[in-house]
Amino acid sequence: MTDAESGLTAASRLPPGQVVTRKWPVLHYGTTPRIDLARWRLTISGSVENPESLDFTQVESLSGAVVRCDIHCVTRWSRLDNTFEGVPFTAIVARARPHPDARFVTVHAEFGFTANLRLDDLDRPDVLLATRHDGAILTADHGWPLRLVVPHLYFWKSVKWVRGIEFGDVERPGFWERNGYHMRGDPWREERYG
Ligand SMILES: Nc1nc2c(c(=O)[nH]1)N[C@H]1C(S)=C(S)[C@@H](COP(=O)(O)O)O[C@H]1N2
């Protein structure tokens, strides 16, 4: 288990300007997709040696990450002590074998939603493609069947309903980033807006 904030008290775990919530709010642009798992694929593409398309069974066979973390939404709520389970992002990188120029990633979701991230923000042991939260399969509203979880960045980077991971040599702003959010989104530096 990776404990992102082990040994810290609740107060020092809270980034500036955040308020703790016990509930888990649902936040996204648009509607919740209805997904047919039999036709669902995760596409790995771009500047990699091994582009491929994985079905859900293949994705599940890569799982094994358990990450306990706090989540921080740019709209100022934080939810402490979440346990996510799923595929460690390092396993995706190991399979894909990105080219040396591939320093950036665009994560693609249903309905064309995207988020941009630096590869070094994803290729860490506490980042995962989650299938479960607090012991239960993700609900549709929270991103079933597969969502990204990047604990050290604002939660808008944690893309729900992930369908593709695209590696590249330039950083293209994603959906919220084009709409004024910061390119990186570090909550400890309050990188809220760009
Ligand atoms: N596909 C998709 N993922 C998304 C979003 C979205 O609009 N579409 N919104 C982001 C934002 S702004 C937030 S705060 C979190 C909210 O996740 P939650 O609803 O599970 O709390 O999802 C992120 N992931």
Ligand SMILES: [Mo]
């Ligand atoms: Mo958000």
